[in-house]
Amino acid sequence: MGEILVGSCSWTDPALVRSGWYPRGRRDAEGRLRYYSERFPVVEVDSGYYALPSARNSGLWVERTPQGFVFDVKAFSLLTGHPTKRAALPADLRDRPRGRGLVTEVWARFAEGIEPLRAAGRLGSVLFQFPPWLGPGARGEEFVEECARLTAGWPVAVEFRHPAWWRQGQERETAALLAHHGFASVAVDMAQDLPSSVPPVTAVTSPRLSVVRFHGRSRSWGTGSKEDRFRYAYGDAELAEWAPRLRALAERAERVHVLFNNCCGDAAVRAAETMGRLLRVPQAA
Numbered sequence: 001m002g003e004i005l006v007g008s009c010s011w012t013d014p015a016l017v018r019s020g021w022y023p024r025g026r027r028d029a030e031g032r033l034r035y036y037s038e039r040f041p042v043v044e045v046d047s048g049y050y051a052l053p054s055a056r057n058s059g060l061w062v063e064r065t066p067q068g069f070v071f072d073v074k075a076f077s078l079l080t081g082h083p084t085k086r087a088a089l090p091a092d093l094r095d096r097p098r099g100r101g102l103v104t105e106v107w108a109r110f111a112e113g114i115e116p117l118r119a120a121g122r123l124g125s126v127l128f129q130f131p132p133w134l135g136p137g138a139r140g141e142e143f144v145e146e147c148a149r150l151t152a153g154w155p156v157a158v159e160f161r162h163p164a165w166w167r168q169g170q171e172r173e174t175a176a177l178l179a180h181h182g183f184a185s186v187a188v189d190m191a192q193d194l195p196s197s198v199p200p201v202t203a204v205t206s207p208r209l210s211v212v213r214f215h216g217r218s219r220s221w222g223t224g225s226k227e228d229r230f231r232y233a234y235g236d237a238e239l240a241e242w243a244p245r246l247r248a249l250a251e252r253a254e255r256v257h258v259l260f261n262n263c264c265g266d267a268a269v270r271a272a273e274t275m276g277r278l279l280r281v282p283q284a285a
Contacts, residue, residue: 002250005070005124006276007040008268009213009261012047019266030064037065040272042072042124044213044259049074049129051088052106053113062120070124072157072211072257073114078106081143082131107150118154124257125157125184125209132161132196136170141177148181157211157257159186166201178205184253189242190215202245210253212246214271216262231264234271236278243278 010016011032026035036043045053053073061071078084086094090109096102117123128147134140144158158178160166165174178185184206188198204210216232223229249256258275260268 002254004250004256004281005042006258006272007042008272009044009259010046010263011036011043013263015265021266033064037069042070045073052109058116072124074127076110125155127157129159135162135164157184157186163198166199175203175205184209186211191217204252209255210249211257214260230262232262233267239275
């Protein structure tokens with residue numbers, strides 16, 4: 001039986017900080033991470049999608065967390081095929097023409113930024129969340145193949161946002177594609193009655209890792225504000241439904257990362273606490 005690590009998709013979300021979950025005296029940058037890592041063994045660095053991570057910050061994260069604590073870093077938007085504003089780029093790259101040269105430099109800087117985590121054995125995975133317009137087919141497979149070439153040696157997890165990747169008739173081909181490249185598949189929990197709903201397929205495509213991300217079940221997914229999309233509090237019964245599926249994943253993978261992305265107030269960390277109790281797994285590294 002593999003390990004099941006439960007955590008949330010952010011420890012710095014402003015709504016979480018305002019919620020009161022962090023006690024007085026633990027609300028500065030260092031205090032928040034130390035407090036979080038005393039309670040959970042894994043966290044997702046969602047900020048990596050919005051700005052390139054820095055080696056300095058990665059080094060500080062290693063210093064401020066216990067041995068065994070791991071970080072899943074979300075890949076920068078430009079590397080996943082999402083639109084990227086010039087303001088999100090480092091200042092010295094903002095005037096560069098868009099093209100392969102810029103993308104190559106961004107790949108190099110992203111790798112440099114996460115290197116302290118990788119070198120310390122604290123990089124759980126790099127999460128590539130591909131955009132909802134990247135569907136299965138030749139173009140999608142070529143994009144995944146290029147990603148595999150550029151991430152050789154990294155632990156990579158892939159979340160497809162186009163529903164067709166995991167719909168009936170395609171799921172085996174999708175699992176085979178990820179397995180061929182050694183990528184861990186990311187299963188999702190979300191509302192299932194929307195046009196953009198991704199089926200919660202729990203394929204194991206890497207013996208090392210499987211990932212499940214809980215987005216909440218808001219019906220505003222894809223249309224509302226960030227708060228509308230992620231405002232959802234899981235009930236105990238909804239989480240209990242997943243417990244046997246998560247244990248089944250742990251029978252086939254060395255580690256299972258269970259990450260709550262319903263980051264509105266303290267809903268994500270509360271759900272993670274509940275899931276940890278349901279699974280009877282350690283809630284700290």
